[in-house]
Amino acid sequence: MGSAETSTGVVLATLVVYKIVLIAIGVWAARLNRNESDFFLGGRGLGPWVAGLSYAASTSSAWVLLGFSGFVYAFGVSALWMVPGIWLGYVVVWLWFGPRLRAETAREGHVTASDFMAARAGPIWKPAIAALAGFLVLFTFVFYIAAQFGAAAIAFESQFELSRTESVLIGALVILIYALLGGFWAVSITDTLQGAIMMVIAVILPVLAVIAAGGPAGIAETLSQTMPGAYLDPFGGRAGFAFLGFAVGIASIGLGTYGQPHLLARLMAVKDEAARRQGFLVAMSWGVLVYIGMASLALAGRALLPDVANGEALFYQLAAELLPAVLAGIVIAAILSAVMSTVDSLLIAASAAAAHDLRLVKLLKGREVLVSRTVMAAICLLAVVLTLSLPATVFDRVLFSWSALGAAFGPIIVARVAGAEPQGWAIFAAILFGFFTTVLFYIFGQIGGDALTGLARLLAGLAVIPGDPFERIFPWLIPLLLVFGFRQGARAAPATPQESSQ
Numbered sequence: 001m002g003s004a005e006t007s008t009g010v011v012l013a014t015l016v017v018y019k020i021v022l023i024a025i026g027v028w029a030a031r032l033n034r035n036e037s038d039f040f041l042g043g044r045g046l047g048p049w050v051a052g053l054s055y056a057a058s059t060s061s062a063w064v065l066l067g068f069s070g071f072v073y074a075f076g077v078s079a080l081w082m083v084p085g086i087w088l089g090y091v092v093v094w095l096w097f098g099p100r101l102r103a104e105t106a107r108e109g110h111v112t113a114s115d116f117m118a119a120r121a122g123p124i125w126k127p128a129i130a131a132l133a134g135f136l137v138l139f140t141f142v143f144y145i146a147a148q149f150g151a152a153a154i155a156f157e158s159q160f161e162l163s164r165t166e167s168v169l170i171g172a173l174v175i176l177i178y179a180l181l182g183g184f185w186a187v188s189i190t191d192t193l194q195g196a197i198m199m200v201i202a203v204i205l206p207v208l209a210v211i212a213a214g215g216p217a218g219i220a221e222t223l224s225q226t227m228p229g230a231y232l233d234p235f236g237g238r239a240g241f242a243f244l245g246f247a248v249g250i251a252s253i254g255l256g257t258y259g260q261p262h263l264l265a266r267l268m269a270v271k272d273e274a275a276r277r278q279g280f281l282v283a284m285s286w287g288v289l290v291y292i293g294m295a296s297l298a299l300a301g302r303a304l305l306p307d308v309a310n311g312e313a314l315f316y317q318l319a320a321e322l323l324p325a326v327l328a329g330i331v332i333a334a335i336l337s338a339v340m341s342t343v344d345s346l347l348i349a350a351s352a353a354a355a356h357d358l359r360l361v362k363l364l365k366g367r368e369v370l371v372s373r374t375v376m377a378a379i380c381l382l383a384v385v386l387t388l389s390l391p392a393t394v395f396d397r398v399l400f401s402w403s404a405l406g407a408a409f410g411p412i413i414v415a416r417v418a419g420a421e422p423q424g425w426a427i428f429a430a431i432l433f434g435f436f437t438t439v440l441f442y443i444f445g446q447i448g449g450d451a452l453t454g455l456a457r458l459l460a461g462l463a464v465i466p467g468d469p470f471e472r473i474f475p476w477l478i479p480l481l482l483v484f485g486f487r488q489g490a491r492a493a494p495a496t497p498q499e500s501s502q
Contacts, residue, residue: 014330019174022190026178029185039183039369040111040352041269046188048275052282054188055266056290057195058345059089059257059283064290065198065335070311072298076227078236078246083291085251090287093257094280098267100417102276105268113261113268114357117412117427125424127359132431134357136408137261140401141350142379146386148343153387168387172343176380179344180373184269187344199286201331202293205315208322209300222303231302256406258413262349351376407434 033039046054060068072079101116110116114133118126153167162170178186213219223232230237238246257263270276301314304321308314319331354360355372408431415422422430 021193022174022178022186023181025189025193026181026186029178029182029189032185033183033369035369036356036372037109037111038185039372040348040356041265042184042188044106044269045271046266046269046275046279047271048278048282050188050192051266051270051275051279053195053199053286054191054345055263055279056283056286057191057198058262058266058342059260060086060287060290064294065202065315066312068291069294069298069301069314072295073302073308073311073314075236076223076231076302077234077299078230078238079250080234080295081247082250082253083295085254086257086291087254087284087287088251089254089257090280090284093263093267094276094283097258097264097413097417098270098276098280099273101264101267101413102270102273110268111356112352113259113264113409113413114353116264116268116416117409117431118424119416120421121424121427125428129424129427129431130357131359132428133409134353136405136431136435137353137357138350138379140404141346141353142383143386144401145343145346145350145379145383146390148346149383149387152343165388168384172380172384175343175347176377179347180376183369183372184265184348187348188266188269190344195286199289201335202290202297205319205322205331206293206297206300209297209304209318212322213300213303219300219303223299226306227302255410256402259406259409259411260402261353261405261409262345264413265349265352347376347380350379354379404435404438407438408432410434 032043037043068082071082104110104119105116108115108119110119112130112134114130114137117133118129121129149168149172152171153164178190182189210216210219213222220232228237235243236246266279267276270279297318298311298314301308301318305314305317308317315335316332319328323331351372355375360371360375411430411434412422412427
């Protein structure tokens with residue numbers, strides 16, 4: 001049997017074992033779901049390791065291994081300006097948002113991030129805000145899930161020569177089984193497993209690549225001789241506002257973190273303050289190791305394989321080049337599983353939006369878990385239908401959900417954590433303004449996570465919220481960013497990781 005056949009066999013065997021483990025986790029976690037809070041928040045009992053690793057895996061997932069490494073491979077050292085913004089997202093969510101988000105949601109019984117946003121909105125606006133937020137989450141995440149299914153299907157097709165329909169149905173069925181059975185607990189534990197595997201791979205493979213490329217000095221020497229000068233330039237050959245737009249623009253991708261319901265749920269579900277602080281250390285350590293590892297892999301890969309047509313394929317190619325067939329097969333299987341199992345957190349969040357925020361659980365009083373599971377199955381089915389019926393180019397456009405939800409929800413979360421209590425109409429307006437500002441940016445040629453749009457959308461949402469200091473600071477800051485940042489960065493920035501690899 002040739003090495004290619006051996007690798008394919010190992011990939012298949014590893015995937016089968018991995019999927020069996022996922023289903024077993026779902027069966028085990030099923031007994032823990034007694035009510036709506038259990039199903040969507042794991043009974044608020046997450047320990048630091050599960051909270052930290054599942055958060056990290058849900059935040060970044062396979063796009064770090066594929067998209068981020070491909071981004072650095074293509075653009076060089078200047079692409080690393082993305083990393084501070086992403087790390088800042090970890091710090092803000094866990095250390096600033098975390099204490100109040102965890103304490104208030106536990107005290108008042110909030111189930112979703114929408115509950116937290118609308119908590120002080122008053123009896124008239126509260127249900128309207130919850131319904132609006134729930135609809136936006138459901139709308140964006142159904143397409144996001146479908147896009148994930150499509151991306152995973154492509155990978156399965158190329159590895160096993162399965163049809164697109166078979167690839168989508170197999171992956172969707174496995175995820176639906178363990179998510180339906182185990183809810184948030186099953187999703188969090190499987191994401192913890194996924195995060196741990198990713199971290200190990202993100203250390204071992206880059207180390208081997210750096211050694212093969214002659215170490216840091218060898219990589220620098222090779223790249224200085226074979227690549228344009230801008231490749232190793234931290235400024236990327238840009239100057240002035242062109243560099244400012246590019247650097248702040250790609251760093252602002254991390255701002256989308258502030259409004260993601262499936263990430264904020266980890267902070268709402270952590271069991272106590274000690275677990276939250278320890279969970280931050282786990283998540284942050286993961287982020288540092290994985291991003292440094294993937295940056296090293298990308299630069300070493302450029303020195304070893306200078307002519308890779310698609311940078312996102314670099315990870316697969318280096319695994320095949322540097323690892324024995326058996327280990328390469330395991331690595332590829334892990335990435336395929338990571339791409340597919342990212343869907344589970346999105347599925348839980350979309351189900352919570354439909355069942356809780358849109359109040360579908362009220363249809364059967366006392367049977368909230370049954371309603372939630374039914375809603376989840378319906379969402380998964382709809383996502384599968386969209387995957388199989390809509391062209392792939394559609395999915396390239398709908399993956400703006402990361403930016404859209406960050407702009408819609410982030411300002412409200414920031415305001416409430418900062419101690420401001422916006423009126424209900426202001427919260428409703430800020431959500432609409434942030435979401436449709438994102439839509440306008442994408443319609444008018446900004447598709448692809450360009451430049452300062454993430455930062456400006458967040459500030460635009462804050463500007464809608466009345467009160468000091470928001471009224472006095474942000475209205476004049478937004479035009480300043482618009483004038484000096486948007487177009488410069490839009491000319492420079494590539495597709496966002498979320499669009500390019502998921």
